[in-house]
Amino acid sequence: xxxxxxxxxxxxxxxxxxxxxxxxxxxxxxxxxxxxxxxxxxxxxxxxxxxxxxxxxxxxxxxxxxxxxxxxxxxxxxxxxxxxxxxxxxxxxxxxxxxxxxxxxxxxxxxxxxxxxxxxxxxxxxxxxxxxxxxxxxxxxxxxxxxxxxxxxxxxxxxxxxxxxxxxxxxxxxxxxxxxxxxxxxxxxxxxxxxxxxxxxxxxxxxxxxxxxxxxxxxxxxxxxxxxxxxxxxxxxxxxxxxxxxxxxxxxxxxxxxxxxxxxxxxxxxxxxxxxxxxxxxxxxxxxxxxxxxxxxxxxxxxxxxxxxxxxxxxxxxxxxxxxxxxx
Amino acid sequence: xxxxxxxxxxxxxxxxxxxxxxxxxxxxxxxxxxxxxxxxxxxxxxxxxxxxxxxxxxxxxxxxxxxxxxxxxxxxxxxxxxxxxxxxxxxxxxxxxxxxxxxxxxxxxxxxxxxxxxxxxxxxxxxxxxxxxxxxxxxxxxxxxxxxxxxxxxxxxxxxxxxxxxxxxxxxxxxxxxxxxxxxxxxxxxxxxxxxxxxxxxxxxxxxxxxxxxxxxxxxxxxxxxxxxxxxxxxxxxxxxxxxxxxxxxxxxxxxxxxxxxxxxxxxxxxxxxxxxxxxxxxxxxxxxxxxxxxxxxxxxxxxxxxxxxxxxxxxxxxxxxxxxxxx
DNA sequence: CTGAAAGCGCTTACAG
DNA sequence: CTGAAAGCGCTTACAG
Numbered sequence: 002x003x004x005x006x007x008x009x010x011x012x013x014x015x016x017x018x019x020x021x022x023x024x025x026x027x028x029x030x031x032x033x034x035x036x037x038x039x040x041x042x043x044x045x046x047x048x049x050x051x052x053x054x055x056x057x058x059x060x061x062x063x064x065x066x067x068x069x070x071x072x073x074x075x076x077x078x079x080x081x082x083x084x085x086x087x088x089x090x091x092x093x094x095x096x097x098x099x100x101x102x103x104x105x106x107x108x109x110x111x112x113x114x115x116x117x118x119x120x121x122x123x124x125x126x127x128x129x130x131x132x133x134x135x136x137x138x139x140x141x142x143x144x145x146x147x148x149x150x151x152x153x154x155x156x157x158x159x160x161x162x163x164x165x166x167x168x169x170x171x172x173x174x175x176x177x178x179x180x181x182x183x184x185x186x187x188x189x190x191x192x193x194x195x196x197x198x199x200x201x202x203x204x205x206x207x208x209x210x211x212x213x214x215x216x217x218x219x220x221x222x223x224x225x226x227x228x229x230x231x232x233x234x235x236x237x238x239x240x241x242x243x244x245x246x247x248x249x250x251x252x253x254x255x256x257x258x259x260x261x262x263x264x265x266x267x268x269x270x271x272x273x274x275x276x277x278x279x280x281x282x283x284x285x286x287x288x289x290x291x292x293x294x295x296x297x298x299x300x301x302x303x304x305x306x307x308x309x310x311x312x313x314x315x316x317x318x319x320x321x322x323x324x325x326x327x328x329x
Numbered sequence: 330x331x332x333x334x335x336x337x338x339x340x341x342x343x344x345x346x347x348x349x350x351x352x353x354x355x356x357x358x359x360x361x362x363x364x365x366x367x368x369x370x371x372x373x374x375x376x377x378x379x380x381x382x383x384x385x386x387x388x389x390x391x392x393x394x395x396x397x398x399x400x401x402x403x404x405x406x407x408x409x410x411x412x413x414x415x416x417x418x419x420x421x422x423x424x425x426x427x428x429x430x431x432x433x434x435x436x437x438x439x440x441x442x443x444x445x446x447x448x449x450x451x452x453x454x455x456x457x458x459x460x461x462x463x464x465x466x467x468x469x470x471x472x473x474x475x476x477x478x479x480x481x482x483x484x485x486x487x488x489x490x491x492x493x494x495x496x497x498x499x500x501x502x503x504x505x506x507x508x509x510x511x512x513x514x515x516x517x518x519x520x521x522x523x524x525x526x527x528x529x530x531x532x533x534x535x536x537x538x539x540x541x542x543x544x545x546x547x548x549x550x551x552x553x554x555x556x557x558x559x560x561x562x563x564x565x566x567x568x569x570x571x572x573x574x575x576x577x578x579x580x581x582x583x584x585x586x587x588x589x590x591x592x593x594x595x596x597x598x599x600x601x602x603x604x605x606x607x608x609x610x611x612x613x614x615x616x617x618x619x620x621x622x623x624x625x626x627x628x629x630x631x632x633x634x635x636x637x638x639x640x641x642x643x644x645x646x647x648x649x650x651x652x653x654x655x656x657x
Numbered sequence: 658c659t660g661a662a663a664g665c666g667c668t669t670a671c672a673g
Numbered sequence: 674c675t676g677a678a679a680g681c682g683c684t685t686a687c688a689g
Binding site for chain 4: 002016017052057
Binding site for chain 1: 330375376377378379380382383388390400403404407408411420421422423424425438439441442443444578582604605608609610
């Protein structure tokens with residue numbers, strides 16, 4: 002392996018000078034600079050990041066913790082982060098938790114050991130242990146997807162989105178609107194979306210029997226099953242609002258399998274704007290979140306944190322877009 | 330920051346001893362070990378990976394170059410790699426090329442500077458410059474998705490898959506089978522799949538007019554457009570084979586929009602087994618590749634390379650599965 | 658404008 | 674079983 006010492010020797014200067022031309026810092030005579038450049042060019046020398054990091058305490062690597070890599074949401078978010086980090090010469094070190102809460106904490110530690118400059122966590126819960134771990138972090142942490150007080154976060158307005166969607170259903174003349182949610186450990190999806198739905202129903206004076214409230218686990222199948230149970234409710238629903246598109250897809254399929262018409266008998270809506278939801282006929286009405294934007298916002302926040310800007314906003318709430326299609 | 334020296338001092342031993350207990354190497358008395366362990370425990374000390382890497386020349390990080398992160402294929406492949414790397418304490422450093430060929434080369438270099446232990450490249454082409462760069466790499470490289478002579482690769486049998494799919498269509502009584510492919514720079518998808526189709530057609534003595542051969546760019550829209558052109562061919566097709574599910578989806582939609590029945594008038598098949606292809610009605614007949622397996626195989630190959638095993642297989646060809654559904 | 662020297666936090670022969 | 678010392682490849686005051 003070729004080192005800075007080799008270059009110095011070949012160029013007939015000290016390694017201090019080589020370092021200076023590499024980093025474009027301090028004074029170097031044009032003649033010396035040229036000689037060094039030439040040698041670097043012909044040897045293909047590249048400085049060791051480790052040696053550099055050891056000295057500077059900087060790695061230009063951002064650790065990213067994902068709940069699951071194989072999802073459209075994750076990949077779009079990472080894509081957004083990548084677009085800003087790339088421009089500033091940062092890279093991403095990815096880890097996945099596979100929805101294991103303990104792993105979120107493990108990876109938080111692991112990444113710090115890797116001496117990443119910062120960590121972006123795509124969060125699915127707000128467990129107190131997790132929050133503690135984040136606050137104890139030696140490097141800046143930005144959270145995406147869940148609002149954590151005291152931690153810079155990028156979130157979607159789940160509450161407003163759910164309200165808006167429920168309103169839409171009511172505007173369209175639906176009254177008996179069922180809901181398929183998820184566990185409340187997930188504050189954004191489990192709590193906020195449900196609250197938006199419930200509040201809007203209450204606002205319009207519509208009572209919601211228990212049988213209209215289903216719970217799934219994000220999967221298509223769980224949406225199917227929740228819907229199947231809902232179809233047996235004593236008071237029939239004329240619409241169903243699934244907290245995610247995938248569960249909405251399951252409900253959609255279930256409704257058709259049971260011989261009902263969409264939207265004639267039952268309207269179906271979701272949140273997430275997946276490709277499949279757009280492609281089926283009738284296409285699913287949904288809410289579109291800009292995950293790329295969430296990623297790039299998180300990255301921008303991280304850069305500000307890294308630049309020592311103290312006064313960065315504690316949270317950034319992203320907009321959503323209602324996508325009205327045939328299922329309604 | 331707390332270092333090995335602090336631990337040594339607090340435990341009343343030399344840092345050599347601390348290093349020994351951390352790495353579980355050499356002799357350490359039980360008493361000393363315990364003292365060191367205790368101090369590490371209570372201080373929460375973690376060794377600096379950079380200092381360690383600087384000495385050992387090992388980083389336990391594998392660089393992964395992806396053409397595009399926002400695709401099902403990419404994420405499943407990374408998932409597969411992750412599952413094996415995780416067990417052996419390796420992590421993944423991700424970069425994306427966004428289908429820019431120059432970036433593939435740039436990232437290959439960039440990752441070496443990061444002193445990754447190895448690089449896995451999900452390849453979309455076999456440009457000679459790229460091959461040269463790979464062969465010049467200081468660290469082991471494994472390629473996924475394209476066969477590169479002299480470079481350990483994990484590939485799918487695209488040729489056999491396309492043959493099998495064409496055969497199936499013919500078994501079902503179709504003769505006028507159109508094809509929607511992609512640019513030949515992509516050897517696997519562009520060349521191999523088309524060859525499989527063409528050979529099977531020739532084997533059965535079916536002539537293929539130019540108007541049956543379309544080209545897209547992997548997108549749904551490009552499949553739609555290629556199909557639209559094909560529908561105007563003087564000799565009508567009674568089936569269409571798209572080289573990817575996404576283009577197949579476009580063709581599927583185009584056929585229906587033009588008032589034809591699937592599979593009554595025209596059968597549609599693809600390759601890739603995407604979620605949407607499963608969900609539409611009639612569901613798309615397709616070929617399923619095990620991307621997770623491709624990822625884990627690549628990771629295993631990498632580990633063997635890293636362990637200095639010289640005699641690893643030059644390539645690993647993965648199996649495929651025919652998924653017959655209603656579109657045929 | 659340039660270089661000698663110290664130091665970043667580790668590991669590893671070597672000597673005891 | 675243990676420690677002193679050298680060295681990994683860099684950067685950065687400091688002195689000239």
